[in-house]
Ligand SMILES: CSC[C@H]1O[C@H](OP(=O)(O)O)[C@H](O)[C@@H]1O
């Protein structure tokens with residue numbers, strides 16, 4: 001584990017594989033109990049000295065498909081660097097006319113359409129049982145802090161791109177896109193956006209007690225519009241290039257303001273919103289819990305599992 005604390009982790013999705021204009025301090029590739037992350041993580045310093053970490057979800061050169069992203073290793077690796085909060089980027093399809101390609105969105109809800117092939121819990125395959133609270137899958141304080149910054153950056157860019165908040169993102173398995181019937185059904189269910197990445201990432205961040213927010217960039221209208229061709233990867237990649245330039249601008253705005261906000265308006269509280277959140281989610285210690293599993297879980301939740309005896313969690 002690294003000695004130095006890194007405050008914020010950024011996960012870049014399709015089209016966002018690196019950050020510009022930051023002072024790179026080092027690159028790390030931690031071996032977590034769940035393997036290595038998707039790619040080596042770049043640790044950079046802001047002019048204020050605050051450190052951030054950047055991880056490319058699909059690897060450098062986009063070599064990892066959505067169902068094979070090592071999300072447990074990604075979240076565990078970021079946690080091991082001391083990260084308190086994760087700002088994750090994703091290219092999404094739009095399920096709403098008003099969210100035109102090029103628009104940005106910060107969702108507040110998720111509908112799970114993954115198929116169970118992804119390992120979606122750190123507690124899976126262990127002798128410790130836990131049920132994380134997930135009714136509000138994104139950290140409200142973090143999204144509340146981010147939204148005005150993203151909006152301001154989009155305004156300053158002057159390309160007329162809008163930000164939508166409080167939206168519902170459907171996470172599908174992929175890698176093939178949805179059928180027209182599925183796309184129409186997701187709209188009826190209340191879905192506004194669709195991607196293949198937010199799960200299990202958001203669940204794992206919650207289990208690791210990390211604040212988590214998703215910044216979506218709409219690339220296409222998926223396949224629900226009867227008058228339009230169904231989405232292709234080519235459509236997505238055409239919009240991605242422009243979107244990622246905007247995403248970099250948005251991110252630099254967020255990071256520029258970070259130090260001032262840390263001092264002025266208690267943003268630290270937003271970043272630390274989830275700390276302690278697993279206290280009532282982990283089943284109390286029992287003799288059936290294997291020490292090796294507790295040691296493994298100590299990597300992400302040292303407060304409950306580290307030390308010779310480990311700590312008992314709250315009694316239920
Ligand atoms: C490239 S098309 C589909 C692909 O794009 C999105 O990736 P990410 O969320 O990492 O930006 C989507 O979730 C799919 O994985």
Ligand SMILES: Nc1ncnc2[nH]cnc12
Pocket residue numbers: 091092093094172177178194195196219220221222223231236
């Ligand atoms: N239409 C779509 N469906 C799923 N993931 C996407 N990522 C970008 N566009 C998408």
